[in-house]
Amino acid sequence: MKSKREIIKDCAARLFRKKGYKATSMRDIAQEVGMEAASLYNHISSKQEIFQELLLNMARLFTEGMEEIDGSSHKSIIKLEKLISMHVRFAIEHTDSISLITNEWVHLDEEPLREFTSLRDQYEKQFENIIKQCIEDGDFSPVDPEIALFSILSTLRWLYSWYSKQKNINPVELEKEMIHCLVDGLRNK
Amino acid sequence: MKSKREIIKDCAARLFRKKGYKATSMRDIAQEVGMEAASLYNHISSKQEIFQELLLNMARLFTEGMEEIDGSSHKSIIKLEKLISMHVRFAIEHTDSISLITNEWVHLDEEPLREFTSLRDQYEKQFENIIKQCIEDGDFSPVDPEIALFSILSTLRWLYSWYSKQKNINPVELEKEMIHCLVDGLRNK
């Protein structure tokens, strides 16, 4: 059974997503949970704290996933497909906290912000290297890797918002179409 | 010469982009402009007002552009290229207010929010139709038009954030690469 702390974090994530971090008050969260704002502090120690946890947990999930995929011995183009599949999975499993990564990270306090951007930069760098490798392998036509990275990443980052609008879409099907759309376009013919 | 009202709107846009609508106070804006918060009200009538103007002006620019392109007699695939070129141009010319369209529109009051989402939905519908037409024309392979739309649009919507990070990129070059990345991938081989 879920701890109260986690219930609070879930509610907060949902509200942060819907109204944004700044526009969500502790009283809003309290109401959603079903208690008074002050009572929240029996379980958490600040608004920033849960926000940081939501964001950095998610960022670390991505980092771990990347580490595992990039560390594998697959061909780069397979790594890329696995990355896409991971993004699709996360977008479905963690719709709320994933939205914070794309939109709300600016509201992190100084130190966690540094950690976050560092994780993020590292992630992007590894992602770009995989794309470069795809080109060197001759699997991709010689596109600008930075632009390809940007194009792929922005699509993947908005997945969550789009997925929650579509009702009748099969996750497996979505993943397949996604790979088709993002990878096959760059393929060498 | 720029009116004070427009200076205020420019500063506001810059701050809204950097810190978000809710996190930007009238005192923040005032400081940026170089006057007291109360003095702003000699030129504007509320925080929401300038926010709405920034957002809806931008939305209307897109609608007009779409109307012009879609109303032309070009082949659909040419229309698509023109749309991409428009997005690139806007992302460069209006970096600040364009960011609001992707991120901050949630903070619109009820009625302008309705207008905004209506414009947006209409825009997306026309965009999707052009993609469908590309498929019917045989210029695109038979992808899921909804997924293609989503993929292209999310890339185009994040252009601004990415463009402001890159220093040494030629707009013309960017546009060419963009079209290559987004369109050529879907092309029938």
Next chain:
DNA sequence: ACAAATAACTAACAACTGTTAGTTTAAGAA
């Protein structure tokens, strides 16, 4: 130069923010 209008200022408002202190209730162990 003088009147009128424009745009800056200071001070203050009511509402709301995150958070703390202190108190009461409920639950579990002895």
Next chain:
DNA sequence: TTCTTAAACTAACAGTTGTTAGTTATTTGT
């Protein structure tokens, strides 16, 4: 039962928010 602990409550804090009122300074047209 009684003692202890966890978790809810109410009340209030100090700071910030958007905005208004009232006043002073500056610019403009005659």
